[in-house]
Amino acid sequence: MTLDLAIAIIITLVGASTPILLAALGELVVEKSGVLNLGVEGMMLIGAVITVAVVLVTGNHWLAILCAALAAAAAALIFGFLTLSLSANQVATGLALTILGTGFSALFGQPYTGKAVPLLRSPFPPELAADPVWRVIFGYSPLVYFSLIMVVVIWWFLKKTRAGLILRAVGENDLSAHSIGYPVIGVRYLAVAFGGAMAGIAGSCFPLILTPQWVERLTTGRGWIALALVVFAVWRPFRLLGGAYLFGLVMTLEVYAKAAGGGFRVLPSELWAALPYLATILVLVLISMRRGGSSSAPACLGKPFLPTS
Amino acid sequence: MLYATPVAAVLITMVLGALIFTLLGFDGLGAVREIFFTPLTNPYKWQDLAVKASPLVIIAVGLAVSYRANVWNIGAEGQYIVGAVAGTGVALLTYDMTGPWILPLMLLAGIAGGMAYAAIPAFLRTQFKVNEILTTLMLTYVSVQLLNYLVFGPWKSPTSMGQPQTVLFSADQSLPYVIPGTIVQLGTPIAILVAVLVWFVMSRSVFGFQVRVVGASPAAARYGGFSANRTVWLALLVSGGLAGLAGILEAAGPFGRLVPQFPTNYGFTAIIVAFLGRLNPLGVLLAGIVLAITFVGGEVAQTTIALPFAAVGIFQAMMLFLLLAGDVLVRYRIRRVANEPARASA
Numbered sequence: 001m002t003l004d005l006a007i008a009i010i011i012t013l014v015g016a017s018t019p020i021l022l023a024a025l026g027e028l029v030v031e032k033s034g035v036l037n038l039g040v041e042g043m044m045l046i047g048a049v050i051t052v053a054v055v056l057v058t059g060n061h062w063l064a065i066l067c068a069a070l071a072a073a074a075a076a077l078i079f080g081f082l083t084l085s086l087s088a089n090q091v092a093t094g095l096a097l098t099i100l101g102t103g104f105s106a107l108f109g110q111p112y113t114g115k116a117v118p119l120l121r122s123p124f125p126p127e128l129a130a131d132p133v134w135r136v137i138f139g140y141s142p143l144v145y146f147s148l149i150m151v152v153v154i155w156w157f158l159k160k161t162r163a164g165l166i167l168r169a170v171g172e173n174d175l176s177a178h179s180i181g182y183p184v185i186g187v188r189y190l191a192v193a194f195g196g197a198m199a200g201i202a203g204s205c206f207p208l209i210l211t212p213q214w215v216e217r218l219t220t221g222r223g224w225i226a227l228a229l230v231v232f233a234v235w236r237p238f239r240l241l242g243g244a245y246l247f248g249l250v251m252t253l254e255v256y257a258k259a260a261g262g263g264f265r266v267l268p269s270e271l272w273a274a275l276p277y278l279a280t281i282l283v284l285v286l287i288s289m290r291r292g293g294s295s296s297a298p299a300c301l302g303k304p305f306l307p308t309s
Numbered sequence: 310m311l312y313a314t315p316v317a318a319v320l321i322t323m324v325l326g327a328l329i330f331t332l333l334g335f336d337g338l339g340a341v342r343e344i345f346f347t348p349l350t351n352p353y354k355w356q357d358l359a360v361k362a363s364p365l366v367i368i369a370v371g372l373a374v375s376y377r378a379n380v381w382n383i384g385a386e387g388q389y390i391v392g393a394v395a396g397t398g399v400a401l402l403t404y405d406m407t408g409p410w411i412l413p414l415m416l417l418a419g420i421a422g423g424m425a426y427a428a429i430p431a432f433l434r435t436q437f438k439v440n441e442i443l444t445t446l447m448l449t450y451v452s453v454q455l456l457n458y459l460v461f462g463p464w465k466s467p468t469s470m471g472q473p474q475t476v477l478f479s480a481d482q483s484l485p486y487v488i489p490g491t492i493v494q495l496g497t498p499i500a501i502l503v504a505v506l507v508w509f510v511m512s513r514s515v516f517g518f519q520v521r522v523v524g525a526s527p528a529a530a531r532y533g534g535f536s537a538n539r540t541v542w543l544a545l546l547v548s549g550g551l552a553g554l555a556g557i558l559e560a561a562g563p564f565g566r567l568v569p570q571f572p573t574n575y576g577f578t579a580i581i582v583a584f585l586g587r588l589n590p591l592g593v594l595l596a597g598i599v600l601a602i603t604f605v606g607g608e609v610a611q612t613t614i615a616l617p618f619a620a621v622g623i624f625q626a627m628m629l630f631l632l633l634a635g636d637v638l639v640r641y642r643i644r645r646v647a648n649e650p651a652r653a654s655a
Contacts, residue, residue: 038442078630088633091381091442095580096629103622110617216619221450228443270458277447281433284444288437 007132009252014144016255017248019044019205019219021147023226024233024240025154026198031230032158033191034171034300038094039079040199041223042101043072047203049105052112052214061120061208065143068204069197075101076196080189087304102217109214120208141209143201148241150198155237167191171298174305184305199223221277228280231287235297243283250276312592314639315585318632319345319599325631326624330616339614344606344624347613356491357605358598360563363500364389364555364575366597369582370507370590371551377511377588379524380544384430384445385552386576387452388423392553393560394456395422397475397567400482401464411481416557423553424546426452431545435538441545453572460567475567484562496558501594503551508590520544552576581629600625 023040030037047068054064079097082088120141122129129139158164169177170187178184206218225247233239254272323341331337348354368385375382382388396419403411429448433439457473466476484494511517523530523540530537555575560567582600586593607621 082630082634082637086634086637088637091383092580092584092629093633095383095577096626096633099577099581099622099629100626103619103624103626106619107617107623110619224443224446224450228447231440231443268458268462270454270461274451274454277450280447281439281444284439285433285437288439 004132007136009256010136011139012255013245013248013252014140015205015209015248016251017244018141018144018147018209019202020222020226020229020247021202021241021244022143022150022205023199023202023223024229024244025147025150025237026195026202027226027230028233028235028237028240029154029158029167029198030191030195031301032171032235032298033167033188034174034298034303034305035083035188035192036090036094036302037076037079037083037097037192037195038091038227039076039097039101040195040226041219041221042098043075043196043199044203044206044219044223044226045101045105045217046075047072047200048206048218049109049112049203049214050200051204052109052115052117052207055117055207056112056115059118061118065201065204065208068200070200072200072203073193073196075104076192076199077189079196080192083304084185084188084192087306090302090304098223105218106216109216112214114213114215117207117212117214119212141205143205143209146201151237151241158237168298171300174300174303175307178305178307184307188305199226202226225276225280228284231297232280232283234287247276247279250279312587314635315587315592315596315632318585318628318635321631322624322628326627329623330620335616335620336614340610340616340620343610343613343616344603344621346606347609348602348605354605354609356488356493358601359493359497361604362597362601363496364559365579365582365600366500366594367496367503367555367558368548368552368576368579369586369593369597370504371548372579372583373586373588373590373593374507374511374520375544375548376583377524378520378540378544379527380434380541380548381442382427382430382445382545382548383442383580384427384447384449384576385548385579386572386574387445387449388426388549388552389556389559389576390449390452390456390572391426392419392423392556393567393571394452394459394556395419395425395553396557397464397560400478400561401475403482404476404479407479407481409481412484412561415482415561416554419553419557419560420550421553423556424550426553427545427549428542431542434541434545441541449576456567456571457569460569464567466566473569477566478561482561483565484558492563494558494562496555496562499554499558500597503554504590504594507547511590516543552579578625581625584629585632 023044027040050068050071051064054067055061075097079093082093083090122139123142124138129135158168166182167187170182170184174184203219207214229240229243229247232243254275257269257272323345327337327341330340348358368389372382372385396415399415399418426448430441430444433444434441460475461473464475466474484496486494487498519535520540522533523535523537527537564571578600582593582596585599586596603621603624607618610616611618
C-alpha cells in the first residue's frame with residue numbers, strides 16, 4: 001500500500017467517523033442522564049437538511065451549523081416534552097421523532113435536492129496541508145477538530161465537574177437525586193436538548209464534509225450506528241472515540257472496495273456495506289459476554305421518572 | 310377512554326396538520342381533505358386502500374404481539390425483506406414447474422424466512438442479553454444489502470437487459486385476484502384472517518395471556534412460571550414470521566418480482582399502525598386502514614394540489630406523537646388510583 005493511499009484512507013476514515021462520533025457523544029450525555037432517545041437518526045436528518053438550506057441561502061457555514069444545532073435541539077425538546085413531562089414510552093417516542101425527522105427533511109429538502117453545497121474546509125492555511133503527511137494533521141474540516149475537543153470536554157464534564165456528577169446521579173438513581181433536591185426533569189431536559197444539538201451538528205457533517213449536496217435520507221442509518229456506538233463504548237467518551245474511528249475504518253474500506261477493485265473485489269461490495277452493521281451486532285454480543293450479562297448502563301436508562309410525592 | 314385516544318389523535322392531527330401546512334405555505338385544508346377524506350369518498354380508491362393496508366396490517370399485528378410482550382422488534386422491515394427473498398428463492402427454483410402447490414410453498418418459505426431472520430435477535434437476546442432494538446434494526450440494513458446483492462448478482466434476470474431485477478413470477482407463483490375487475494389480491498383476505506386469528510389467540514388463549522403478563526409485569530410472570538425467554542422467542546418468531554409473510558405477499562402480489570426498490574418502509578410504518586391500533590389485532594386492522602388512507606391520500610395530494618409526498622410522513626409522525634401524549638394522560642389517571650397502597654409502602 002502506498003503512502004498516498006494510506007493518507008487518503010485516513011482522511012476518508014476521519015471524515016466518515018466524525019458524524020457518528022458527534023451524535024454518539026450527544027447521546028452518551030442523554031443516556032447518562034437516564035433517557036434513551038432513539039430519534040438520533042431523525043435529528044441528524046433535520047440538522048443535515050437545515051445545514052444545506054442555510055448554506056445555500058446565506059453561504060455562511062457557521063450560521064448553518066448553528067441553525068442545524070438549534071433545529072435538532074428543538075426537535076429533541078418535542079421528544080423531551082412527551083417523555084419527561086408526559087412520561088410517554090421513550091422507545092416509541094424516539095421512533096416517532098425519527099419518522100418526523102425523515103418526513104420533515106424530505107419535505108423541507110425538496111427544493112435543495114442535488115444542488116452543490118460548498119464544503120467546509122480546513123481552518124488552517126493551505127500551505128500547512130500541502131504536504132500529504134501534514135494533511136493528516138491539518139487537512140480536516142473544523143467539525144472534525146470540534147468533535148475531538150468535545151470528546152475531552154464531555155469526559156471532563158462528566159468526570160470532573162459538579163454538574164456532571166449531578167447528571168450522572170440523575171441517571172443512576174432518579175428518586176435519590178430528587179430527594180436530595182436536584183431537578184431531575186430539568187437536568188434531563190438539558191441533556192436531551194444537548195443531545196439534539198450534537199445530533200444536529202452531526203447532521204451538518206454530511207453536506208459539509210461527506211457528500212456536498214442534499215438527497216433524501218442522506219444520513220443512511222448512521223444515527224443508529226451512533227446509538228450502537230454508545231453501548232459499544234460502555235458509556236465512556238474516550239472509548240467512543242476509538243469505536244467511532246473503528247466504524248469509520250470499516251465504512252472507508254467499503255468505499256475503497258467499490259472504487260479500487262483488485263484485492264477488495266474478492267468480496268461483493270454489498271458485504272462491505274453490511275459490515276458496519278454486522279460489526280455493531282458482534283460488538284454488542286462481545287460486550288455482554290464480557291460483562292457476564294450485567295450491563296454498565298445507567299440504572300435509570302429508559303425509565304420514566306415518576307416522583308411519588 | 311382507551312379507544313378514544315387514537316380517534317382524538319387522528320382528529321387533532323388533521324386540525325394541527327392543516328394549520329402547520331398552511332403556515333408552511335401549502336394548501337393546508339386541501340392537504341387534510343385530500344390525504345384523509347378523498348381516499349374514502351372516491352370508490353375508485355378503495356382497492357388501493359386494500360392493497361396498501363394489507364401488508365401494514367399483517368406486519369403490525371405481529372408487532373402488536375411483540376410489543377405487548379415488551380419485546381421491541383423494530384426491524385420488521387428486514388424480516389419483511391428476508392421473507393420476500395426466501396419466497397422468491399422458492400419461486401426461482403420452481404420456475405419451470407406448474408401446479409397449485411407452488412404459491413403456498415412460497416408463502417411458507419416467506420414465513421420461515423422472516424422467522425429465521427427474527428430468530429437471530431431472539432437468540433442474541435435470550436443467550437447474551439443483547440438488546441433487540443439495536444440488533445433488529447442493524448439486521449434491517451444488512452437485509453437491504455442482501456437484497457441488492459441478489460438482484461444485482463446471482464438472481465438478476467438474464468432477459469432484463471442489465472436491469473437489476475429477478476424474472477417476473479409465473480401465473481402459478483403470483484397471487485390470484487379475489488375481486489374481479491380490481492387490483493385486490495389474496496393478500497387482503499389473508500390480512501383480515503391474520504388479524505382476527507391473532508386477536509382470538511391473544512385474548513382467548515393461555516399463550517396470549519402469557520405474552521400479556523410477561524409484558525405487563527415480568528415479576529408476576531416469573532411467579533406464574535412463565536418463561537421470559539420463551540416469550541421473547543415467541544414474540545420475535547410471530548412478528549418476524551408475519552413480516553416475512555407480508556414480504557412474500559408483496560413480492561408475489563403487487564411487485565411480481567424482486568427489485569432493488571422492494572423495501573418501501575412498510576416495516577417501519579407498521580410500528581405506527583401497531584401503536585395506533587392499541588396493540589390490539591382488531592384495532593390494528595382499523596389503524597392499518599387509517600395509515601393506508603394517508604398513503605393513498607398522499608398520492609392524490611401530490612397530483613391534485615402538488616403537495617410533496619414527504620408530507621405524509623409528517624402527518625404520520627404527528628399522529629404517533631399525539632397518540633403517545635394522549636395515551637399518557639389516560640394511563641396516568643388510572644395508575645394514580647391503582648398505585649395508592651404501593652406508594653405508602655415506598
